[in-house]
Amino acid sequence: MEADKAYREGNYSLAKLKIDSIKTVYPKAFDEIREGFSLMQEVRLAENQRNIAFCDSMLRESYDQLNEMLTRFDFVRDDRYQEFGEYYPKAYPHQTSLGRNGLRSGVREKGALFIESILLGSTVSHNKVRVTSRDGSFAETGVVTADGLNYRFNTSERSYEIVRYIGNDENGIAQFIYTFHDQPLTVHFMGSRTVTANLTDAAKRGISHSFExxxxxxDIEQLKLEKEKSEVLIRYLQSRKEK
Structure with a gap:
């Protein structure tokens, strides 16, 4: 059987194609159809075992990269309120970022990136930002109005507006900054009026690190998911064989 040959050679896609064709070409070849069904289970089992081996290999490599990359970050989690923590780039520390208008970044423990815009002393109720390069290229966030993501406060010295952009609201701002990190970039805080500020090299470096x-x-979370899906399918296939 051609399907069996393809299976033994590790060409699982071809093996499945050949098995599927048996019913079409030989609709009354019941013995061959039954053999094909049994072989299909073996093919799917082997295919998922190979996928797990691939995921394990990629995960080992990814975790090596991660361990090196995390030396650039501080990890913060408040056990009272947070199940997962956040990584803040050391290149542009959060505790010092409140000293000027600009953007800062962070990454949630599962990989979600966020950008925060910080505007000092100017009350414009901004709810989005645009970042432009010298040649006119730009990226722009979505509009953020949700409580907890768009907030303002005052101290005895000045007022602050801080807006967090995450998910669809981030809208590629970090990738834009990562791409044009070696060029002058301008941040436009857009609200009742527009205020601009130059993005510092430290901020660009921090956002680039966060993007990476x-x-x-x-990628690691996706590999873990793919591995888990294969493990579940293998358990199912093995349970079918035992019946």
Whole structure:
């Protein structure tokens, strides 16, 4: 059987194609159809075992990269309120970022990246930002109005507006900054009027580091998910064989 040959050679896609064709080409070849069904279970089992081996290999490599990358970050979690923590880039520490207008970044433990815009002393009720390069290229966040993501407060010295952009609201701002990190970039705080500020090299470096970490963590989560799906399917296939 051609399907069996493909299976033994590790060409699982071809093996499944050949098995599927048996019913079409030989609809009354019941013995061959039954054999094909049994072989299909073996093919799916082997295919998922190979997928697990691939995921394990990629995860080992990814965790090596992660361990090195995390030396650039501080990890913060308040056990009273947070199940998962957040990574803040050391290149542009959060505790010092309140000293000027600009953008700061962070990455949640599972890989979600966020950008925060910080505007001091100017009450414009901004709810989105645009980042522009010298040639006119730009990226722009979505509008954020939700409580907890868009907030303002005052101290005895000045007022602050801080807006967090995450998920669809972030809208590619970090990738834009990562791409043009070696060029002058301007942040536009957009609300009742627009205020602009130059993005510092430290802020660009911190956001670039966050962008890289986010991508790596999301890749790791996807690999873990793919491995888990294969493990579940293998358990199912093995339970069918035992019946």
């Amino acid at each position: 970490l986010s991508n790596l963590l999301l």
